[in-house]
Structures are given as structure tokens and as C-alpha cells.
Amino acid sequence: MALTALGIIEISSNINDYEIRQNAMHYFERAFQANPRNPLCISYLAEHYFARQEYQLCGELCDAGLQVLKNKTRPERSDLPTYRLDIEHLRSNFYFILGKLEHVQERYETAFQQYEESLRHNARNYQTLFCLAKVLFHMGNFKAAETHLNTVLACNRYKDSYEAIRLLAQIKARQSRHPDNQAEAFKLFRHVLELNPHDYDANFEISSLFEETEPKRALVYLEQGVSVMREHLASAKAGSDRQKAFKFMARWPSSFESPQAHQELAQKMIPPEVLNNLAVLLTQEDRDAEALQLYEEARANCERLSAEGCSEDRRLKALSITIRFNLACCHDKASRIGEASEMFKAIINEVPSYTDAYMRLSNLAKKRGDSKRALSLVETGKANHQKGESHSLPTKLFCMQGRLLTDLGRLPEAYKEY
Numbered sequence: 001m002a003l004t005a006l007g008i009i010e011i012s013s014n015i016n017d018y019e020i021r022q023n024a025m026h027y028f029e030r031a032f033q034a035n036p037r038n039p040l041c042i043s044y045l046a047e048h049y050f051a052r053q054e055y056q057l058c059g060e061l062c063d064a065g066l067q068v069l070k071n072k073t074r075p076e077r078s079d080l081p082t083y084r085l086d087i088e089h090l091r092s093n094f095y096f097i098l099g100k101l102e103h104v105q106e107r108y109e110t111a112f113q114q115y116e117e118s119l120r121h122n123a124r125n126y127q128t129l130f131c132l133a134k135v136l137f138h139m140g141n142f143k144a145a146e147t148h149l150n151t152v153l154a155c156n157r158y159k160d161s162y163e164a165i166r167l168l169a170q171i172k173a174r175q176s177r178h179p180d181n182q183a184e185a186f187k188l189f190r191h192v193l194e195l196n197p198h199d200y201d202a203n204f205e206i207s208s209l210f211e212e213t214e215p216k217r218a219l220v221y222l223e224q225g226v227s228v229m230r231e232h233l234a235s236a237k238a239g240s241d242r243q244k245a246f247k248f249m250a251r252w253p254s255s256f257e258s259p260q261a262h263q264e265l266a267q268k269m270i271p272p273e274v275l276n277n278l279a280v281l282l283t284q285e286d287r288d289a290e291a292l293q294l295y296e297e298a299r300a301n302c303e304r305l306s307a308e309g310c311s312e313d314r315r316l317k318a319l320s321i322t323i324r325f326n327l328a329c330c331h332d333k334a335s336r337i338g339e340a341s342e343m344f345k346a347i348i349n350e351v352p353s354y355t356d357a358y359m360r361l362s363n364l365a366k367k368r369g370d371s372k373r374a375l376s377l378v379e380t381g382k383a384n385h386q387k388g389e390s391h392s393l394p395t396k397l398f399c400m401q402g403r404l405l406t407d408l409g410r411l412p413e414a415y416k417e418y
Helices: 002-013 018-034 039-051 055-070 083-104 108-121 126-138 142-154 162-174 179-195 200-210 215-238 241-246 272-284 288-308 314-333 337-350 355-367 371-383 394-407 411-417
Strands: none
Touching: 039 055, 039 083, 055 083, 083 108, 083 126, 108 126, 126 142, 126 162, 142 162, 162 179, 162 200, 179 200, 200 215, 215 272, 272 288, 272 314, 288 314, 314 337, 314 355, 337 355, 355 371, 355 394, 371 394
């Protein structure tokens, strides 16, 4: 027990220091060699191997620890009044670690069962309560997740828990159709940013709360989030010590279909979808020059992800089309007709059913006074329409054709289109 005690004292002094953790592990390993049936020592070793992502060894240690506790009897000379409670707390911790093993591998049902078992042995295991709330969040059971988070935050030790407050804010945001939940989500995310100003994702969450109702307000927080990301990329490139300030950031977004795909590549740039969203909001505020730069950057990032990652990724392909369409619209708004026309045509060549591109080209033709060409483009768009595609809305085409036919004096045909 002396070696285990030394390890606990060592790791308690500064758990985030690598050398201190290694020294503590040496004590625990020596303690395990001296007595492989010491459950406290096994528990610390299991946590250590979980942190090192050696999940199989971690699981084996947890199973061994539970087996030891199953056969554990109170020593005859023990005068510890909390002996049985301590055993239950150890059991709870082993099931908690087993739950984390399943959780990190996204096996949420099994993780849920392990966390429930952990709480059966210690209902006040706040780490388990928090992780169970995360699992319930992923499973869509927001009400139960909120209940567990409120229990965690009610504990004086965890009342300012950054991660718990952040998750509660996300739950409220997912239910933001109710005005009270939107206001509560905003308040909680503001608290999150007070605890960690470098949380770019909290800025994005706030932005999404106001995207439809208050675009100017949404723009402020989206710009702040992108600014934090740029600061992080700059510090990473310079090898700056300031990178430590970003330790609580969410996982860097990936533009690929699989969030786990090409993570190292994705972390070298601002995600193109984020740049696109920011550019859209800037365009609404007539900040077109800034929007144009962001669209160009988004397109370049998309091309790099495709070239160095996966050129056949469907999400990336769709994102590239959307960004190029928005960039073409930006050129159109600035009366750069040539650039806009070429980009719309290129999109149609790639996606013949892209209705909005036909409509934009038709508008450009109409501006030039070529109503027949405008009408022809609308008819081609209707012919290439594919049911079910988000960018292919035939109602718009019928209305537009009706207007064009009206301009040409062909009223019976226009009436039919309407």
C-alpha cells in the first residue's frame, strides 16, 4: 500500500504534468508487481492506459479489478467504518472506466449500461453522471441528460464545470424553438465564453441561435469564432506556447462525410463551410468585398481537401458546388457578368439539375435584353429537374417562365405556367 500511496501523492500534486504522471505510474506499476490484487492500484493503472488509448489493456485491468473486489472480504483487524462504502466506490469507478471505453468508441448503448452500473454502486459519482449525460445527449434523450447535468452543477465542487455548463447550453440550443430555451442557451454559452474565451464552437452555437431571427447578431459571433480559429492556426504554425490556451476547444470540424476522416489535414485550415456561412451573412450586410475574399478562401480550402484528402467524398463535392454558386452570385451582385456566367455554366455542366444556376443565368440573359435566351434557359432547367434535390425547386421555374412569357406578350402560355 505504501507504493500506491506514494503514487497517489505524486499524481495529486499536478495531474497535468507529464513527468509527474510518469513518476506516479512507476509507483503504481511497482505496487502492482508487489501485489497484483490491490484494487486501488489497478484502478489508477486502468485510468493511465485509458489515457494512452491502450483500450484492451485498460479493459482487462478493469475486469481484473472487479474480480478482485468480488472476492474482497473485510480484514479482521480493519477498523475502517467506511470499508464497505470504499469498496462500492471502487466498483463504481471500474464500471465508469468501462463506460468510457465504450463511449470513446461511440458504442453508446453499452456505455449507457456501464454508466448505469457505476451509479448503482455510487449514485454520487459525478464523473459518471456527466458522462452519462453526454451519452444521453448523443442518443437524443435531452430531458434525462439535462436532469443529470443539473445534479452535477448542483454539487458545489462542480458548480462552475466548464464542460457541464457547455453541454447544458447545447441541450438548450437543440430545443431553442421555445423562446425560454433560446434565452437560456444564450446565457449559458455566454458563461462558457467567460470560462474559456477560446471556445470557437460556443461562438458558432450562439451564431446559429440567431441566424434566422437576428442575422446581424449571428454575424458578430460567427466572426468571433472564425477569429479564434485563425489565432489558433497562427499559433500552431509559429509553434507558439499560446497553443496551450486552446486546450478546451471542441474537435476541429471536418468537411468530409466522416468526421474522423483526414483530421490532420482538416486542422490545417478554416473549414470551408464555416467560411461560406460567414460570407453569406456578410453579403446580407453588403460587405461584399470581405465576402468575396472568404468565398475564394473557402473554394481554395475545398480544393485542397479534395486534392489531398478524398476527391470522391460526396459531402465535399456538394460543398464545393454550393461555395462556387455563392461566389458566382457575389460576382453577379457586383455586376461582374462574365465571371458570374462562366461559373454558373460550369456548375450546370457538373450538376445538370441545379435549378438555381439556370435561374441565375436566365436573369443575366434578361438583364442583357435577351428574353428568348432567358426563356430557353428556364425551359432547360425544367427539363433537367430532378425530384427530391434541394437545389432543384420546380415551382420557382414555373413562376419565372410565367413572368418571361408575360414580358413577351404570350399571356395564355404564361397563365398556364402560373
